[in-house]
Amino acid sequence: MAETKEVATRQPDALQREGRRPELVLRPATDIFEDDDGITLQMDVPGASKERLTLQVNRDRLDVDAEVRIDIPQDMEPVYADVRSTRYQRTFALSGELESDKVDASLKDGVLTLRIPKRPEIRPRKIEVRAD
Amino acid sequence: MFSSLTGFEGGLFEDFRRLQEEIDNLFDQWPATTGVRSVARGTFPPINVGATPDHLEIYLFAAGLDPKKIELSMQQNLLTVTGERELPPNEAVTYYRRERFTGDFRRVVTLPEDVDPDRVEARYRDGVLQITVKRKESAKPRTIQLN
Numbered sequence: 001m002a003e004t005k006e007v008a009t010r011q012p013d014a015l016q017r018e019g020r021r022p023e024l025v026l027r028p029a030t031d032i033f034e035d036d037d038g039i040t041l042q043m044d045v046p047g048a049s050k051e052r053l054t055l056q057v058n059r060d061r062l063d064v065d066a067e068v069r070i071d072i073p074q075d076m077e078p079v080y081a082d083v084r085s086t087r088y089q090r091t092f093a094l095s096g097e098l099e100s101d102k103v104d105a106s107l108k109d110g111v112l113t114l115r116i117p118k119r120p121e122i123r124p125r126k127i128e129v130r131a132d
Numbered sequence: 133m134f135s136s137l138t139g140f141e142g143g144l145f146e147d148f149r150r151l152q153e154e155i156d157n158l159f160d161q162w163p164a165t166t167g168v169r170s171v172a173r174g175t176f177p178p179i180n181v182g183a184t185p186d187h188l189e190i191y192l193f194a195a196g197l198d199p200k201k202i203e204l205s206m207q208q209n210l211l212t213v214t215g216e217r218e219l220p221p222n223e224a225v226t227y228y229r230r231e232r233f234t235g236d237f238r239r240v241v242t243l244p245e246d247v248d249p250d251r252v253e254a255r256y257r258d259g260v261l262q263i264t265v266k267r268k269e270s271a272k273p274r275t276i277q278l279n
Contacts, residue, residue: 029231029232029233030229030231030232031219031227031229031230031231031232032227032228032229033222033225033226033227033228034225034226034228035224035225035226040225042232044195044196044233044259045195045259046177046193046194046195046258046259046260047193047259047260048258048259049258069258070191070257070260070262071262072182072189073182073184073187073189075184075185076182076184076189077182077183077184078180078181078182079181079182079183079188080179080180080181080241081180081181082178082179082180082193083178083180083191083193108196109195109196109197109256109258109259110193110194110195110196110258110259110260111195111196111259
Protein backbone atom coordinates (compact mmCIF):
# COMPACT_ATOMS: atom_id res chain seq x y z
CA MET A 1 0.00 0.00 0.00
CA ALA A 2 1.48 3.24 -1.05
CA GLU A 3 1.19 6.05 1.34
CA THR A 4 2.24 9.61 0.79
CA LYS A 5 3.16 11.72 3.73
CA GLU A 6 4.00 15.35 3.51
CA VAL A 7 7.05 16.14 5.59
CA ALA A 8 7.60 19.73 4.60
CA THR A 9 5.97 22.28 2.40
CA ARG A 10 8.05 24.82 0.64
CA GLN A 11 6.40 28.20 0.74
CA PRO A 12 6.08 29.45 -2.81
CA ASP A 13 7.38 32.87 -1.83
CA ALA A 14 10.08 31.59 0.53
CA LEU A 15 12.90 33.00 -1.55
CA GLN A 16 11.39 36.42 -1.88
CA ARG A 17 10.64 36.58 1.79
CA GLU A 18 14.25 35.77 2.54
CA GLY A 19 15.26 38.57 0.21
CA ARG A 20 13.12 41.07 2.02
CA ARG A 21 14.84 40.53 5.32
CA PRO A 22 16.30 43.91 6.30
CA GLU A 23 19.96 43.98 5.45
CA LEU A 24 22.26 44.06 8.42
CA VAL A 25 24.05 47.41 8.34
CA LEU A 26 26.66 49.06 10.51
CA ARG A 27 25.81 52.32 12.21
CA PRO A 28 28.99 54.38 12.18
CA ALA A 29 30.02 56.07 15.42
CA THR A 30 29.64 59.81 14.92
CA ASP A 31 30.76 63.01 16.60
CA ILE A 32 28.67 66.08 15.91
CA PHE A 33 29.61 69.60 16.89
CA GLU A 34 28.56 73.12 16.08
CA ASP A 35 30.34 76.42 15.89
CA ASP A 36 29.22 79.88 14.79
CA ASP A 37 29.47 79.10 11.09
CA GLY A 38 28.13 75.60 10.81
CA ILE A 39 27.88 72.00 11.93
CA THR A 40 30.53 69.33 11.54
CA LEU A 41 29.94 65.59 11.55
CA GLN A 42 32.79 63.12 11.92
CA MET A 43 32.09 59.49 11.26
CA ASP A 44 34.16 56.33 11.59
CA VAL A 45 33.75 54.29 8.42
CA PRO A 46 36.88 52.09 8.35
CA GLY A 47 37.24 50.13 5.12
CA ALA A 48 35.15 52.54 3.06
CA SER A 49 36.76 54.29 0.13
CA LYS A 50 35.72 57.42 -1.74
CA GLU A 51 34.43 55.40 -4.70
CA ARG A 52 32.04 53.45 -2.52
CA LEU A 53 30.57 56.28 -0.56
CA THR A 54 27.22 57.90 -1.29
CA LEU A 55 25.97 61.07 0.34
CA GLN A 56 22.48 62.19 -0.37
CA VAL A 57 20.75 65.31 0.77
CA ASN A 58 17.02 65.37 0.37
CA ARG A 59 15.44 68.46 1.87
CA ASP A 60 16.25 68.11 5.55
CA ARG A 61 17.49 64.57 5.37
CA LEU A 62 21.11 63.54 4.99
CA ASP A 63 21.80 59.91 4.09
CA VAL A 64 25.24 58.39 4.36
CA ASP A 65 25.83 55.05 2.72
CA ALA A 66 29.23 53.42 2.39
CA GLU A 67 30.46 50.01 1.42
CA VAL A 68 33.38 48.26 3.05
CA ARG A 69 35.94 46.92 0.64
CA ILE A 70 38.98 45.22 2.07
CA ASP A 71 41.51 42.78 0.75
CA ILE A 72 40.32 39.22 1.35
CA PRO A 73 42.13 36.17 0.00
CA GLN A 74 39.95 33.83 -2.05
CA ASP A 75 40.43 30.75 0.09
CA MET A 76 39.93 32.42 3.45
CA GLU A 77 37.65 30.92 6.07
CA PRO A 78 36.17 33.07 8.81
CA VAL A 79 37.48 32.46 12.30
CA TYR A 80 36.13 35.36 14.30
CA ALA A 81 34.10 38.45 13.42
CA ASP A 82 33.14 41.54 15.40
CA VAL A 83 32.12 43.24 12.16
CA ARG A 84 29.26 41.34 10.56
CA SER A 85 28.26 43.54 7.71
CA THR A 86 29.86 45.27 4.76
CA ARG A 87 27.77 48.36 4.76
CA TYR A 88 27.60 51.56 6.78
CA GLN A 89 24.38 53.47 6.83
CA ARG A 90 23.13 56.38 8.84
CA THR A 91 20.58 59.12 8.34
CA PHE A 92 20.60 62.55 9.94
CA ALA A 93 17.86 65.12 10.12
CA LEU A 94 19.10 68.58 9.25
CA SER A 95 17.43 71.77 10.26
CA GLY A 96 16.33 74.65 8.07
CA GLU A 97 19.06 77.08 8.98
CA LEU A 98 21.70 74.83 7.46
CA GLU A 99 22.74 75.19 3.84
CA SER A 100 22.23 71.58 2.96
CA ASP A 101 23.21 72.17 -0.66
CA LYS A 102 26.66 73.27 0.43
CA VAL A 103 27.82 70.18 2.29
CA ASP A 104 31.54 69.69 2.11
CA ALA A 105 32.77 66.12 2.51
CA SER A 106 36.19 64.60 2.95
CA LEU A 107 37.37 61.08 3.70
CA LYS A 108 40.71 60.19 5.21
CA ASP A 109 41.84 56.93 6.79
CA GLY A 110 38.28 55.79 7.24
CA VAL A 111 37.08 59.01 8.86
CA LEU A 112 34.37 60.88 7.00
CA THR A 113 34.08 64.58 7.80
CA LEU A 114 31.02 66.52 6.73
CA ARG A 115 30.81 70.26 7.09
CA ILE A 116 27.45 71.94 6.70
CA PRO A 117 27.49 75.75 6.79
CA LYS A 118 24.75 77.83 8.35
CA ARG A 119 22.89 80.39 6.28
CA PRO A 120 24.79 83.68 6.57
CA GLU A 121 21.74 85.61 7.72
CA ILE A 122 21.27 83.51 10.81
CA ARG A 123 24.88 83.33 11.94
CA PRO A 124 25.20 84.93 15.34
CA ARG A 125 26.27 88.55 15.20
CA LYS A 126 27.99 90.50 17.83
CA ILE A 127 25.92 93.52 18.69
CA GLU A 128 27.89 96.46 19.74
CA VAL A 129 26.68 98.60 22.56
CA ARG A 130 27.11 102.23 21.94
CA ALA A 131 27.94 104.45 24.80
CA ASP A 132 26.37 107.83 24.25
CA MET B 133 32.83 40.80 2.05
CA PHE B 134 32.06 39.74 5.56
CA SER B 135 28.85 38.22 4.48
CA SER B 136 30.95 35.79 2.52
CA LEU B 137 33.72 35.84 5.07
CA THR B 138 31.63 34.90 8.00
CA GLY B 139 28.95 33.01 6.20
CA PHE B 140 26.61 33.43 9.10
CA GLU B 141 25.29 36.88 8.55
CA GLY B 142 21.54 37.17 8.51
CA GLY B 143 19.24 34.22 8.62
CA LEU B 144 18.65 32.03 11.58
CA PHE B 145 22.16 32.38 12.90
CA GLU B 146 21.89 36.12 13.17
CA ASP B 147 18.56 35.88 14.95
CA PHE B 148 20.07 33.42 17.35
CA ARG B 149 23.10 35.59 17.96
CA ARG B 150 20.89 38.58 18.76
CA LEU B 151 18.85 36.50 21.13
CA GLN B 152 21.99 35.23 22.78
CA GLU B 153 23.32 38.73 23.14
CA GLU B 154 20.10 39.83 24.78
CA ILE B 155 20.23 36.92 27.14
CA ASP B 156 23.86 37.65 27.91
CA ASN B 157 22.94 41.20 28.83
CA LEU B 158 19.99 40.04 30.85
CA PHE B 159 21.95 37.54 32.88
CA ASP B 160 25.11 39.50 33.26
CA GLN B 161 25.89 37.73 36.50
CA TRP B 162 25.27 34.31 35.03
CA PRO B 163 28.25 32.08 35.76
CA ALA B 164 29.11 31.54 32.11
CA THR B 165 32.66 30.76 31.02
CA THR B 166 34.55 33.82 29.81
CA GLY B 167 37.75 33.57 27.84
CA VAL B 168 40.56 35.09 29.91
CA ARG B 169 41.64 37.33 27.06
CA SER B 170 38.24 37.94 25.56
CA VAL B 171 36.74 41.42 25.73
CA ALA B 172 33.25 42.79 25.97
CA ARG B 173 31.39 43.32 22.71
CA GLY B 174 31.82 46.75 21.29
CA THR B 175 35.44 47.12 22.41
CA PHE B 176 37.50 49.39 20.17
CA PRO B 177 38.67 48.46 17.61
CA PRO B 178 36.45 45.69 16.25
CA ILE B 179 38.40 42.76 14.87
CA ASN B 180 37.79 40.11 12.23
CA VAL B 181 40.03 37.11 11.78
CA GLY B 182 40.20 34.78 8.80
CA ALA B 183 42.39 31.80 7.98
CA THR B 184 43.76 30.23 4.82
CA PRO B 185 45.86 27.05 4.73
CA ASP B 186 49.10 29.04 4.81
CA HIS B 187 48.36 32.29 6.60
CA LEU B 188 46.02 34.17 8.88
CA GLU B 189 44.53 37.58 8.23
CA ILE B 190 43.61 39.85 11.10
CA TYR B 191 41.62 43.00 10.36
CA LEU B 192 41.31 45.83 12.86
CA PHE B 193 38.66 48.38 11.99
CA ALA B 194 40.31 51.44 13.44
CA ALA B 195 39.69 54.63 11.50
CA GLY B 196 41.80 57.75 11.84
CA LEU B 197 44.90 56.27 13.42
CA ASP B 198 48.43 57.50 13.06
CA PRO B 199 50.26 54.38 11.82
CA LYS B 200 53.34 55.47 13.77
CA LYS B 201 51.41 55.13 16.97
CA ILE B 202 50.33 51.54 16.38
CA GLU B 203 52.39 48.90 18.13
CA LEU B 204 52.29 45.25 17.21
CA SER B 205 53.88 42.40 19.07
CA MET B 206 53.86 38.64 18.78
CA GLN B 207 54.64 36.35 21.65
CA GLN B 208 54.32 32.75 20.52
CA ASN B 209 50.79 32.72 19.11
CA LEU B 210 49.60 35.77 20.99
CA LEU B 211 49.22 38.90 18.89
CA THR B 212 48.95 42.18 20.77
CA VAL B 213 48.01 45.45 19.13
CA THR B 214 48.22 48.64 21.12
CA GLY B 215 47.78 52.21 20.07
CA GLU B 216 46.00 55.41 20.74
CA ARG B 217 43.52 57.59 19.04
CA GLU B 218 43.43 61.00 20.57
CA LEU B 219 40.44 63.12 19.73
CA PRO B 220 41.02 66.11 21.97
CA PRO B 221 37.82 68.00 22.67
CA ASN B 222 37.55 71.29 20.86
CA GLU B 223 36.73 73.90 23.48
CA ALA B 224 35.40 76.38 20.94
CA VAL B 225 32.47 74.27 19.77
CA THR B 226 29.30 72.77 21.17
CA TYR B 227 29.16 68.99 21.05
CA TYR B 228 25.90 67.19 20.41
CA ARG B 229 27.29 63.73 20.06
CA ARG B 230 30.58 62.15 20.98
CA GLU B 231 30.30 58.52 20.01
CA ARG B 232 33.73 57.94 18.58
CA PHE B 233 36.30 56.19 20.69
CA THR B 234 39.10 58.27 22.10
CA GLY B 235 42.11 57.19 24.15
CA ASP B 236 44.42 54.20 24.38
CA PHE B 237 43.42 50.80 23.14
CA ARG B 238 44.82 47.33 23.40
CA ARG B 239 43.61 44.12 21.81
CA VAL B 240 45.06 40.67 22.22
CA VAL B 241 44.25 37.91 19.77
CA THR B 242 45.05 34.27 20.44
CA LEU B 243 46.02 32.76 17.10
CA PRO B 244 46.35 29.05 16.30
CA GLU B 245 49.48 27.34 17.62
CA ASP B 246 51.03 26.87 14.18
CA VAL B 247 51.74 30.54 13.39
CA ASP B 248 55.24 31.74 12.67
CA PRO B 249 55.87 34.74 14.96
CA ASP B 250 58.75 35.88 12.74
CA ARG B 251 56.67 36.27 9.60
CA VAL B 252 54.21 39.01 10.31
CA GLU B 253 53.26 41.84 7.97
CA ALA B 254 50.97 44.76 8.61
CA ARG B 255 49.52 47.55 6.51
CA TYR B 256 47.09 50.35 7.18
CA ARG B 257 44.64 51.44 4.49
CA ASP B 258 41.33 53.30 4.57
CA GLY B 259 41.25 52.99 8.34
CA VAL B 260 41.71 49.23 8.42
CA LEU B 261 44.85 47.66 9.87
CA GLN B 262 45.42 44.34 8.14
CA ILE B 263 47.92 41.95 9.67
CA THR B 264 49.11 38.86 7.80
CA VAL B 265 50.69 36.10 9.87
CA LYS B 266 52.20 33.13 8.06
CA ARG B 267 51.74 29.63 9.36
CA LYS B 268 54.66 27.29 9.81
CA GLU B 269 55.48 25.12 6.80
CA SER B 270 55.39 21.99 8.91
CA ALA B 271 51.80 22.66 9.87
CA LYS B 272 50.53 22.69 6.31
CA PRO B 273 48.75 19.60 5.07
CA ARG B 274 51.06 17.53 2.87
CA THR B 275 50.43 14.82 0.37
CA ILE B 276 52.22 11.64 1.31
CA GLN B 277 53.33 9.47 -1.56
CA LEU B 278 52.67 5.76 -1.33
CA ASN B 279 55.51 3.55 -2.41
